[in-house]
Amino acid sequence: MQPAALRILVTGGTFDKDYDELAGRLFFRETHLQEMLRLGRCRIPVAVETLMLIDSLDMTEEQRAQILDTCRRVPERRIVVTHGTDTMEQTARVVGAAQLDKTIVLTGAMVPYTFGSSDGMFNLGSAIAFAQALPAGTYVAMNGRCFAWDDVRKNRNTGVFEERV
Amino acid sequence: MQPAALRILVTGGTFDKDYDELAGRLFFRETHLQEMLRLGRCRIPVAVETLMLIDSLDMTEEQRAQILDTCRRVPERRIVVTHGTDTMEQTARVVGAAQLDKTIVLTGAMVPYTFGSSDGMFNLGSAIAFAQALPAGTYVAMNGRCFAWDDVRKNRNTGVFEERV
Amino acid sequence: MQPAALRILVTGGTFDKDYDELAGRLFFRETHLQEMLRLGRCRIPVAVETLMLIDSLDMTEEQRAQILDTCRRVPERRIVVTHGTDTMEQTARVVGAAQLDKTIVLTGAMVPYTFGSSDGMFNLGSAIAFAQALPAGTYVAMNGRCFAWDDVRKNRNTGVFEERV
Amino acid sequence: MQPAALRILVTGGTFDKDYDELAGRLFFRETHLQEMLRLGRCRIPVAVETLMLIDSLDMTEEQRAQILDTCRRVPERRIVVTHGTDTMEQTARVVGAAQLDKTIVLTGAMVPYTFGSSDGMFNLGSAIAFAQALPAGTYVAMNGRCFAWDDVRKNRNTGVFEERV
Numbered sequence: 001m002q003p004a005a006l007r008i009l010v011t012g013g014t015f016d017k018d019y020d021e022l023a024g025r026l027f028f029r030e031t032h033l034q035e036m037l038r039l040g041r042c043r044i045p046v047a048v049e050t051l052m053l054i055d056s057l058d059m060t061e062e063q064r065a066q067i068l069d070t071c072r073r074v075p076e077r078r079i080v081v082t083h084g085t086d087t088m089e090q091t092a093r094v095v096g097a098a099q100l101d102k103t104i105v106l107t108g109a110m111v112p113y114t115f116g117s118s119d120g121m122f123n124l125g126s127a128i129a130f131a132q133a134l135p136a137g138t139y140v141a142m143n144g145r146c147f148a149w150d151d152v153r154k155n156r157n158t159g160v161f162e163e164r165v
Numbered sequence: 166m167q168p169a170a171l172r173i174l175v176t177g178g179t180f181d182k183d184y185d186e187l188a189g190r191l192f193f194r195e196t197h198l199q200e201m202l203r204l205g206r207c208r209i210p211v212a213v214e215t216l217m218l219i220d221s222l223d224m225t226e227e228q229r230a231q232i233l234d235t236c237r238r239v240p241e242r243r244i245v246v247t248h249g250t251d252t253m254e255q256t257a258r259v260v261g262a263a264q265l266d267k268t269i270v271l272t273g274a275m276v277p278y279t280f281g282s283s284d285g286m287f288n289l290g291s292a293i294a295f296a297q298a299l300p301a302g303t304y305v306a307m308n309g310r311c312f313a314w315d316d317v318r319k320n321r322n323t324g325v326f327e328e329r330v
Numbered sequence: 331m332q333p334a335a336l337r338i339l340v341t342g343g344t345f346d347k348d349y350d351e352l353a354g355r356l357f358f359r360e361t362h363l364q365e366m367l368r369l370g371r372c373r374i375p376v377a378v379e380t381l382m383l384i385d386s387l388d389m390t391e392e393q394r395a396q397i398l399d400t401c402r403r404v405p406e407r408r409i410v411v412t413h414g415t416d417t418m419e420q421t422a423r424v425v426g427a428a429q430l431d432k433t434i435v436l437t438g439a440m441v442p443y444t445f446g447s448s449d450g451m452f453n454l455g456s457a458i459a460f461a462q463a464l465p466a467g468t469y470v471a472m473n474g475r476c477f478a479w480d481d482v483r484k485n486r487n488t489g490v491f492e493e494r495v
Numbered sequence: 496m497q498p499a500a501l502r503i504l505v506t507g508g509t510f511d512k513d514y515d516e517l518a519g520r521l522f523f524r525e526t527h528l529q530e531m532l533r534l535g536r537c538r539i540p541v542a543v544e545t546l547m548l549i550d551s552l553d554m555t556e557e558q559r560a561q562i563l564d565t566c567r568r569v570p571e572r573r574i575v576v577t578h579g580t581d582t583m584e585q586t587a588r589v590v591g592a593a594q595l596d597k598t599i600v601l602t603g604a605m606v607p608y609t610f611g612s613s614d615g616m617f618n619l620g621s622a623i624a625f626a627q628a629l630p631a632g633t634y635v636a637m638n639g640r641c642f643a644w645d646d647v648r649k650n651r652n653t654g655v656f657e658e659r660v
C-alpha cells in the first residue's frame with residue numbers, strides 16, 4: 001500500500017477545543033479534523049493521526065520529540081501538524097532543526113473550530129496547500145502566510161504571527 | 166507605492182451568494198471576501214477588486230477576456246480569482262493560454278459562504294497559499310488540490326474537480 | 331400510551347430548505363426539526379410528524395385540509411405547524427375556522443435553518459412556548475409575536491408579520 | 496412615553512460569553528442580546544438593559560437584590576432576565592418570593608451564543624413568548640419548558656432543568 005499524499009498529525013491546540021456545557025469551560029473531546037476535511041470537500045488522500053490532544057502551553061520536550069519522531073517515521077513526505085499557537089514556534093524549531101527531507105507545515109487556530117468565527121478552516125486550507133506546494137523544510141502557516149521554522153514567532157500582544165526581528 | 170503581495174479578483178459564483186429573504190431565493194448582494202479575510206486573520210497585504218458578481222453559467226467570453234486583461238494589467242504577480250465552479254475550467258483555459266508571467270489561482274465554493282457548511286474558507290485559504298507558493302502559471306484550487314489550467318474539469322455527477330482523462 | 335405533550339407537524343417552508351450543491355439551488359432534503367430540538371436542548375415530549383415538504387406557494391387546498399384533519403386526528407392538544415411564510419395566513423384561516431379545542435401555533439422562518447443567520451431556532455422556541463402557554467385557538471408565531479389566526483398577514487414589502495388593517 | 500412591551504435585563508451567564516483569542520479563555524465583552532433579537536427578526540418593542548455581565552456562580556445576594564429592585568422599578572410588566580444557569584434557581588426564588596404583579600421569566604443557555612451549537616436563540620425565543628403569554632409570576636424557561644420559580648432546579652449531572660422532587 002502506498003502512503004497517503006499527506007499525513008495530518010493532530011496535537012490539539014485551540015483548533016480542537018470544545019465547550020463542556022456541564023463544566024462551563026473549554027476542553028478536548030476529540031479532534032475535528034475529519035469533519036473539517038469533509039466540510040472543505042478535501043479530496044486528497046489524507047491520513048489523520050492523533051498524537052495528543054493538549055494545550056500547547058502544557059507540551060513537554062518529550063512530546064515535541066514524539067512529534068519529530070512521528071514525522072520521521074511515517075511514510076508520507078508531506079505532513080501537516082495541528083498545534084496550539086502559544087508554543088508552535090518551539091515545536092517548529094525542534095522539528096525544523098532535524099532537517100528531514102520532508103515538507104512539514106505546522107498550523108493552528110486563534111479561535112476554536114466549533115466557534116462560528118474560527119480561523120480554523122482557512123488555516124487548514126492554507127496549511128494543506130503549502131504542504132503540497134513547498135519544497136522540503138519545516139514551516140509555520142498562520143494568518144495566510146508561511147514562515148520558515150527558524151524565523152517565526154507569535155506576537156503575544158496582537159495574536160499575529162510574524163518574523164523574528 | 167508598491168503592489169500588494171496578492172490581488173483577489175472577485176467574479177461572484179456560489180462563494181458570494183446570499184439568501185434573499187423577501188424573494189426566497191439566492192442572489193448576489195456584495196462580496197464576502199473582506200469578511201472572509203478578516204475571519205481568517207489573513208495578514209498578507211491583499212488588494213480585493215470586484216470585477217463582476219455573476220453566476221459563472223452566465224459568464225460571457227467578453228467577461229472572460231476582461232478577467233484575463235485585469236490579470237495582465239494589475240501590478241501584482243500573485244492573483245486569486247474567485248469564480249463559480251460551473252465554468253471555472255473555461256476561464257482557466259482563457260487565462261492560462263495567455264502564459265502570463267504571474268501565478269494565477271482560480272477558486273470557488275460548492276456551498277455559499279453564508280451557509281454554515283460552506284467550503285469557502287477552506288478553499289480561500291488553500292488558494293491564497295498556492296498563489297504564494299507556486300511558480301508562474303494558471304491553476305485551479307478546489308478540494309484541497311491544485312490543478313494545472315489545461316488539465317482540470319468539474320465532474321458534474323459528483324461535484325468534485327479532477328484531471329481531464 | 332399517553333400522547334406527547336406537543337406534536338410538531340412539518341410541512342416544509344423556508345425553515346427546512348437545504349442547499350443542493352450539485353444543482354446550485356435550494357431544495358428539500360428532509361426536515362431539520364429533530365436536530366433543532368436537540369440543539370435547543372428541548373426536553374418536553376415532542377412527536378414530530380412530517381406531512382409534506384413543500385414551498386407554501388405550492389400548497390393546495392387539499393393539503394391545507396390534510397393539515398386541519400391531522401390537527402383534529404392526533405391525540406395531542408398542543409400542536410406546532412411549521413410552514414412556509416408566504417401562505418401561512420391562509421392555512422391559519424383554514425385551521426382556525428374549524429374551532430378545534432386545541433392550541434395550534436403555526437410558525438416558519440424567513441431564512442433557512444441551514445444558513446448561519448436563520449431566525450428558525452428563535453421562532454421554534456417561541457412557537458413551542460406559545461403552544462404550551464396559550465388557551466385553545468389557532469395562532470401564528472413570527473417575529474417574537476403571536477397573532478390570532480384571523481388577524482394576521484405577512485407584509486410582502488418588509489417580510490414582517492402584522493395585524494390585518 | 497409608554498413602556499416597551501417587554502424589558503430584557505441582562506446579567507451575563509453562558510449566554511453572553513465570548514472567546515478571548517489572545518488569552519485563550521472565555522470572557523464577557525458585551526451582551527449579544529441586540530444581535531440575537533435582530534437575528535430572530537423580533538418586532539416587539541423591547542428595552543434591553545445590562546445590569547451586569549457575570550458568571551452566575553459569582554453572583555452575590557446584593558446583585559440578586561439589584562435584579563429584584565430593577566424588576567420592581569421598571570415600567571414594563573413583562574420582563575425577561577438572562578442569567579447563568581448555575582444559580583438561576585436562586586435568583587428565581589429571590590425574585591419570585593417578592594410576588595410582584597409582573598410576568599418575569601429567567602432564561603439562559605448551556606452553550607455560548609457565539610458557538611455554532613448554542614441553545615441561546617431557542618431559549619430566548621421561548622422566554623420572550625412565555626413572558627407575553629403567562630400571567631403574573633416568576634418563571635424559569637429552559638429546555639423548551641417553563642417552571643414555576645419555587646419548583647425548579649438544574650440537575651448538575653445532566654445539565655437539564657427539572658422540577659424539585
